[in-house]
Amino acid sequence: MMQDKKPADVIIVGGGTAAFAGAIRAADQGAQVLIVEEGKIGGTCVNWGCVPSKTLIARADEYQCVRHEQRFGLETSGEINLELLFENQRFTVDRVRNSHYEGMLAAYPGIEVLKGHGRFVAPDTLDVNGEHYQSERFLVAAGGRPRTLNIPGLKETGFLTSHSILQRKTLPESLLVLGGGVIALEMGQMLSRLGTRVTIVERNDRLLKEFDRRLSEKFHALLESEGVHVELGVETLRTYREDDQVVICGRRENEGFCLQAHELLLAVGTAPATDRLGCDTAGIALTEEGFIAVDEEMGTSVKGIWAAGDITGGPLIAPAGAHEAEVAVDNMFHPEKHRRIDHRMTPMAVFTVPEFAVVGIFTPSWQPNSLDIVDAFLDLERVDKAHIVDRRHGGILVCADRENGRLLGVQMLGDRAADVIQAAAVAIRCGMSVFDLADTVTVYPAISEGLQLAARACVRKLQQVS
Template sequence: MKKIQMEIRGMTCASCEDHVRDTLQKNGAENIHVDYQGGKADFQLPDGYKEENIKEKLQKTPYQPGEMIRISSVSEKDASVEGYDYDFLIIGSGGAAFSAAIQASENGLRVAIVEKGEVGGTCVNIGCVPSKTLLQAGHIQFQTEQQLFQGLTTSAQQPDMVGLQNQKEKLVNQLRKEKYEDLIQEYGFDLIKGEAYFRDSHTLSVEGKDLTAESFLIATGASPFIPNIPGLKETSFLTSTSALELKEVPEHLVIIGSGYIALELGQMYRHLGAEVTLMQRSSTLLKHYDPEISESVENMLKEEGITLLKGVSYHKVENKNGQKFVHIEVEGKPETIQGDQLLIAAGRKPNTEKLQGENIDLELGEYGEVLINDYLETNISHIYAAGDVTLSPQFVYVAAHQGGIVGQNVSKQTKKTQNLDHVPAVTFTSPSIASIGRTEHQAKQAGYDVKTSVLPLESVPRALVNHQTQGIFKLIMDAKTNQIIGAHVVAENAGDVIYAATLAVKFKLTADDLQETMAPYLTMAEGLKLASLTFDKDVSKLSCCAG
């Protein structure tokens, strides 16, 4: 098989893609990918088929062929890879895996993904997609019950969790099919079902069958970490996965942990009607953020009736008559927290136990993570790793970024390094929490002469008209250059706002740059400009739009 990329002029929409794809398929092409926006088509032709025949057929349609490039030919692969079943084998099928598979397939490699469960990984199946749709449902329920406008009368019935779960599952199935399963045929790589482990550095064993490859990617993700608390293993408890499958709202949800998963799921069930208690070992909520952010989020939790216990020591967990009893100590005083559901949200651990990495002397870190260099290579140079299994920032867009780099590097097209200097982080509470760059503490530790700006949300007109002023903007500036080196937001749509701040940090914009840029009035993004003005002015003394 030879892989071809052809320029095609005249395509204007997705229907044009379908027409071109049909023409190519009828004339012997396989593994076809058509991109009307890019004006090109990638496809494979069996050896012996003439590319000119394809051109002649397309010339008889409204779509005109242009330059044709022969990307690769399986028959032309190096003698060194003769005998391997694949050029590139990937363990896992999430964001990192698919990004790598698509890139490598487009570059002409024979690629296969090995997956033991549902295709799509954590994000689409048990993470981002199902959690965010239920979070939105909880937000609407809570806003209906607690709306802040005089003159409006709203009411809400008890949520139908079965109905919400059914709608959530339909969405998950749709996105898994469209964004993952359908792409397997589209890009022409193989899907192999089963659990994989390394027999040697060029061989995976999958359900008793050995598969060989020149290169590999470990993209097995991470799963909930279960702390060693006496009695916990003998007690039924929820994880982030099973908490998204409940058919009834708990009366009292007790949560061990207070990170982003605990905050999102805890607030979601509070919004749906549950009593919620969050517990954490640390004496500070969100200890990696600056105090203003932590305080703002803690005030939000209190306003919504969520109980937060800090500085907790866990003694034991018991299960009696369907109730969970968590025996703790807070400030030297013993307490027992009782609830009908217990959620463990104490972090995540890399999925490396089943890989049998000891067979190949694969180097792992303290927490079982796969150790990698800037090229995403492990200590075995033809074996790469990407995504949560490396304990990189646990966001699907980070995993996809890393997977794409692996796909290029393994194709010998480039020798690219990952760049995680400007990774925005978002926690989808309401208001949401978003961050980019350094905190004030981190900036000072790095030796910056720091100047900060703190803007309460009550100074942002969008928040005032919404009657929702719980939140804050905080900017960190290098006092010597006036460059913005950090931005942290607690506000409605903070996740959308933080993208503009990410550009500001990445491209070294100054406070003056933000001040001189027009911000749409009555948007939350205007808070960035107002926060930049706060370095030098009291924005409460400015008229609307006076910035």
């Protein structure tokens, strides 16, 4: 006979970034928190995503620099020690998990971690390892997993995902990457720089379609110059294995062709981990894509159940999930505050080299000639620091309200774009105008000077149309 355990003030399903942010927020308010996690503490970002991938991206960039130092009169040589490379990756992951997650628990005695899979058997009851845990408040932050496609032959062919490829101890000799988004570009460029022959296969007519074409096409050209082969506009029809090769058969403009490599990486986005949560039993509504549907206060369709992070859909980035969890917990314990999520000011980045970054109103249907806005584009060639570090590929796009010059959005491709975009995020949040940005003194030489120069270009446009 199953026994009901003493209820916690809040039970959190998941043990990643969003889950821990919510747990700390609740514990800081004196709550007793139970985290239910069946995998490794730290979730996708720490164990299989951001930390391991960005570690390898950093090492690959260093290796790329070493191989090109002769252009500057520096005689260097270097070979890849794969054993040491992957040992450093594992060490970094363990260090981040221990310091930011497992080690942090000692400072919060009100947080308990229970190892096991959690599944709702009622709106107020979670089954974990055959035992029932009840609470008046639940936060579902179980994250997501790599999305797969229903392509004939794919299952039989076998493929790597963004998770499994980072657990390898060897590099593929050649690789087909199916997808042209964030994961595909980060992984494809990194592996190419470490010596893998990479072909990116994308169904759209350009890479990273969420960004302005002027930026994505600059990066496409850079990838090709580094030896990455890119196939656009491809409809993948089937896959199969032939000896030690994976073969993709596709079609482009009614013309069929095949591509082959030693391995296939599926990099087509993230699917929500909702299939084993008992959402139907609890009455939790899902979106058409299978994510948990939430309102602006991160509440679900069921009273007493909130959700945060990747399991609720985009933006699929760890800091956004952490913020959502904090908002959810605040609304649990202080419903009168009605805290709401507004991701219009949430920045995101793509950790290619150079980096992409964006914040503000930009969408895939972005129309720079809209009557309500004015935009200005600055090529990174205009920024002195880009010449100093010899990283001139890129640009900055600034968008402002035509009526008052208020900064609405920024897109960027360039060295340290992920750092520079934070200044734009703060400016948008504080209601600054492009006039304010243009009049702000910058550090010199610095890539961030480009944000000021782009703002000045936008000011000139505003003055022309006023």
